[in-house]
Amino acid sequence: MRVHSYTFRRVLQGLAMYVALVLALSAVFNQVAERSLRARIEEDVVQVLRSAGDLEPEAFDELRIATFGDLTRRNHLDDPWLSRVLWRSADILSFRFGQSAGLKSATGERSVLGLILEALPNTLLLFGSEAILVMVFGVVVGLLAARRRDGVLDRGLSVLPMFLTGFPAWWIGMLALMAFSYALPLFPSGGIHANPAPAGFPGVLDLLWHLALPLIVLVALNLWGFALQVRNLVVGLVESPWIKAARARGIPERSILFHHVLAGARPALLTMVVMGLLQSISGNLLIEGIFGWPGLGNLYFIAVQQADVPVLLGVLSFQTFLNLVGLVCLDLAYRFLDPRIAARGQP
Amino acid sequence: MRRFFQSRAGVAGLAMLALLALVGGFAPLLIPYPGAGRHWHDITFWQDSPPAVPPVWTRGPWISGGASASAGGRQEGGAPEEARTEGGSTRLVWRFNLGHTGGPMPHSAILLLPAEGALPVIVSAKGIDGIERELTRRLLDVSAGEPGRLAFSNLEGGELIVAEYLIPGARRAAAPTLILGAQVSGLLGTDVAKRDIFTGIVLGIRWALLLGVAVSFLTVMTGILLAIGAACYGGWVDHVINRVYEFFSLMPILPFLIVLSAVFKPSLWSFAALALLFFWTKAFKPVYAMALQIREEGYIEAGKSIGTSRLYRAFRYVLPALLPYGFAVMALSVPGIILYEAGISILGLGDSSVVTWGGMLHDALVQGAVINRLWWWILPPGLMISATGILFALIARGLDRVWNPAAPGRPVSARPSRSRP
Secondary structure, three states: OHHHHHHHHHHHHHHHHHHHHHHHHHHHHHHHHHHHHHHHHHHHHHHHHHHOOOOOHHHHHHHHHHHHHHHHHHOOOOOOHHHHHHHHHHHHHOOOOOEOOOOOOOOOOOEHHHHHHHHHHHHHHHHHHHHHHHHHHHHHHHHHHHHOOOOHHHHHHHHHHHHHOOOOHHHHHHHHHHHHHHHOOOOOOOOOOOOOOOOHHHHHHHHHHHHHHHHHHHHHHHHHHHHHHHHHHHHHHHOOHHHHHHHHOOOOHHHHHHHHHHHHHHHHHHHHHHHHHHHHHHHOHHHHHHHOOOOHHHHHHHHHHHOOHHHHHHHHHHHHHHHHHHHHHHHHHHHHHOHHHHHHOOO | OHHHHHOHHHHHHHHHHHHHHHHHHOHHHHOOOOOOOOOOOOHHHHOOOOOOOOOHHHHOOOOOOOOHHHOOEEEEOOOOOEEEEEOOEEEEEEEEEEEOOOOOOOEEEEEEEOOOEEEEEEEEEEOOOOOEEEEEEEEEEEOOOOOEEEEEEEEOOEEEEEEEEEOOOOOOOOOOEEEEOOOOOOOOOEOOOOOEHHHHHHHHHHHHHHHHHHHHHHHHHHHHHHHHHHHHHOHHHHHHHHHHHHHHHHOOOHHHHHHHHHHOOOOHHHHHHHHHHHHOHHHHHHHHHHHHHHHOOHHHHHHHHOOOOHHHHHHHHHHHHHHHHHHHHHHHHHHHHHHHHHHHHHOOOOOOOOOOHHHHHHHHHHOOOOOOOOHHHHHHHHHHHHHHHHHHHHHHHHHHHHHOOOOOOOOOOOOOOOOOO
């Protein structure tokens, strides 16, 4: 029962925070969003007038004013400022992001939600596979470093992440693209598949080939910090009583590392992976822009360059939503992974 | 303090910082183009440099081909080689030797034609193969002070033949001058807009250091003060500050920057103000947790018993205990801020009135440096960003030893917690 009430409270808290963030976003974007909305209304008015065919000048003017007034009213542009912001927030909260100012999806539609849903799987593919690879390699490297304290790997691991903090990932991406796609044509210069995309199994190979370079760059940059955290975690855990007990029972060291230690490290590892994934999705926008990977980041990148306000607003609030969902799920998952937290009450 | 100087990392970082600050401070004396900071986006300031050429050291005597092919410079036309009067107008011809390069890089050249009034001119090139091709045929309208300018690119060796025609009654013009663009230029080459990259790199130091240090100091201090306030005052103050923290740590900063750039011109100062508003969250949480612990310490209790005020306890007891950690966090957050500024610039939302490394990389990305493999344009700014990041990470490690002597050589945290743009 307590678990349920906690879950309920945490979800409610997350929702309240989302509403607050969306309100702030729409207040900040109010002026530019309305400017783009007005431009869109004018476009629509022209369309209506054109489809009306030949009209007398008076009737033409009447229709123009009527359509304009109608559209303005329907979009709440005549309301006071606060009400406009509230209407926009309500639209965003119900995922009605409206139409983009100029960007089109692959099927040629201009709905922002369509654009986002089209880009989301690509983003998840890139950053999801990155998170999995970083986790697998990071755990292995971290455990190996922890097993041989002050060995070469351990020392390297304590220095490398520090050096990598200052490296802009997108800059490494630019360099990798220049070296391995233009100087040495090993990898494609961007995008997600060849044009036209091959079908069937060659299509999958083509996708992997396009995925390779951004994935290698991301994993190579993010692996070491993760491995260091795993290493620190494990070094801390190795001293704990249940590990000592396992060792006393004569369980082989390897098995202790991969079973006993890893079990204790699970919540912290999960946090690191989920936070890393969330940060990647919202943080490494530029990598997608550089590689032309048609995900959320690339959409965002293009929207910023073209000042496409509806798309910007949509992507931003969607990302904020994803972030919050991730954080709430993380808080809830702790209780299942580490029963001690649930017993203590507040995590 | 002694412990800091005992750590090799800290000393190395401090030395790098000193060197960087020195170079940044004496930038006006070091750069080959004084005044470039104000004229970075001024096309005429850079018009005599060659566009997109690699650094000097890529074609030295030590590389086959020799330096001779790369030498650029001015060639005065002197007396015309041929002067013939046909039907009232005079034809004057000059020949400029471009050298027998056949090198990997074609020449670029600028022809200066001093004259007054209308000047018909035909320029042709004679290649190494001896075939003459006409390059351009123009009627230049030249005023007295400014010579006419013609720019050529992709010249291969051989000769450049310039023929001017003097209309009857026109005044005799001075001989034309050819400025042969060097095939290499400066310590770090030039970009597509002919700007010297070394100059840009040196000019970028001051902004990176100023922005990084000032913003990280202010944000971390704000974070610490708010954390102490929340921890020491408790109650509703604690609650409100924590909600505000949650809000700002989840709120993306980019929309504000985009709106700012739509309404005003984006500037470093508006970026700094926004960073201050958002980045204090980075230091807040760990400091808050520590302040909660310190609040329960015996000496705080003792302070309370002798009747000190809450404000006094916060500033006299809690703050000094947290400052060493705060300095380490400051050093560690500098790279993040410089990276953030660079990321903003690469999106095209940066300050275009000053030279920053991020801005240079933005130009490189937009103007096709990646496709054209202009590595000397992409490598240096990114390396400078990375080096600055590393030096502050080293300093943070040195400070970490002061703060946390028990765990030598482990950084406070591997990465700044705030996501990148």
